[in-house]
Amino acid sequence: MRLPAELLDAIQQETDKVDRRKLVQATAQLTERYKAADFLTPATATEAHRAAYLAVRLPATYAAVRRALAEINARAPQVEIASMLDLGAGPGTALFAASEEFASFQLATLVEGDAEWIALGKRLAAPPRLPESLKVQWSKQDLRSGLSCEKHDLVVISYALGELSQATADAVLVKAWKCAGKFLVVIEPGTRRGFATVNAMRSALIANAAYIFAPCPHTSACPMAAAGDWCHFSQRVERTSQHRQLKGGELGYEDEKFSYLVAAKNSLPSIGARIVRHPGKHSGHVQLALCTPQGQIENRTVTRSSKEAYKRARKAEWGDTWLE
Numbered sequence: 001m002r003l004p005a006e007l008l009d010a011i012q013q014e015t016d017k018v019d020r021r022k023l024v025q026a027t028a029q030l031t032e033r034y035k036a037a038d039f040l041t042p043a044t045a046t047e048a049h050r051a052a053y054l055a056v057r058l059p060a061t062y063a064a065v066r067r068a069l070a071e072i073n074a075r076a077p078q079v080e081i082a083s084m085l086d087l088g089a090g091p092g093t094a095l096f097a098a099s100e101e102f103a104s105f106q107l108a109t110l111v112e113g114d115a116e117w118i119a120l121g122k123r124l125a126a127p128p129r130l131p132e133s134l135k136v137q138w139s140k141q142d143l144r145s146g147l148s149c150e151k152h153d154l155v156v157i158s159y160a161l162g163e164l165s166q167a168t169a170d171a172v173l174v175k176a177w178k179c180a181g182k183f184l185v186v187i188e189p190g191t192r193r194g195f196a197t198v199n200a201m202r203s204a205l206i207a208n209a210a211y212i213f214a215p216c217p218h219t220s221a222c223p224m225a226a227a228g229d230w231c232h233f234s235q236r237v238e239r240t241s242q243h244r245q246l247k248g249g250e251l252g253y254e255d256e257k258f259s260y261l262v263a264a265k266n267s268l269p270s271i272g273a274r275i276v277r278h279p280g281k282h283s284g285h286v287q288l289a290l291c292t293p294q295g296q297i298e299n300r301t302v303t304r305s306s307k308e309a310y311k312r313a314r315k316a317e318w319g320d321t322w323l324e
């Protein structure tokens, strides 16, 4: 996956404003914060830290959001997404992802607590970077004081719940679900902690009559959590030369590990099973770890003798759906 050229260009313009040495230092500090899973103290309090976020974190969070939205687009293309509410929007990452993904997208409401992020997000989305027909409105709100929102087709909470206390996250989710007309998407880092947040939100949503659209093919208790494991996926995103220089390393891509959930207001056709690990592709057979509609993890070996299934299994990737 690659970021839209307009967004890459906007990021470059912002990072160019920051002294190179400060940017390198802020990137190292930001990376340390994420490694230490320290999400409760603000990691992006200075201009240099926000620029570092744009350069080295936004590409990954964009990729994870885009992947979750693509799931909606691929499996429910008939459901029109005309409006999106993004909570803890930061620089407006989800705005760019939704704009790429949904042809009918007309209105974005971006809720953010930090005035500096709002100012930066407005600069990133300045004309002509997004379609003229798309109306973008920012709402400065501190989610700790409750959320005020109108109904939107889609609500996104991307890499934000983990920065809130449990009580605030619970309250935000309840309100967010009320404001979701069609779908609610929650995304967190693909760590044990990120998954625990997503799984807790999943239980709360199921208790509120939500249909789980992705990634789970069932509404039973998560079998991975029961086994002490954590459900997560991986999205590859191209790295720019600036990203490589700031983070070190030669690879032309990075793999963002993320946990996510798409809840729907209405039931949609079943997906079969979900592939929850990298498929083991061997000569003559493919091994799949599946989360099944019965709410169990099952290992399946698809051999060359099952012609059609084998062909599909050779192409299958971690995170894809799997029909028997």
Ligand SMILES: C[S@@+](CC[C@H](N)C(=O)[O-])C[C@H]1O[C@@H](n2cnc3c(N)ncnc32)[C@H](O)[C@@H]1O
Pocket: 058, 061, 062, 087, 088, 089, 090, 091, 092, 093, 094, 111, 112, 113, 114, 117, 141, 142, 143, 144, 157, 158, 159, 160, 163, 164
């Ligand atoms: C890690 S950033 C994620 C930004 C964006 N959603 C993304 O995926 O790239 C988390 C965002 O949540 C915002 N945030 C954290 N606590 C908040 C609160 N209490 N009220 C409003 N926004 C908050 C932060 O200011 C920050 O912009």
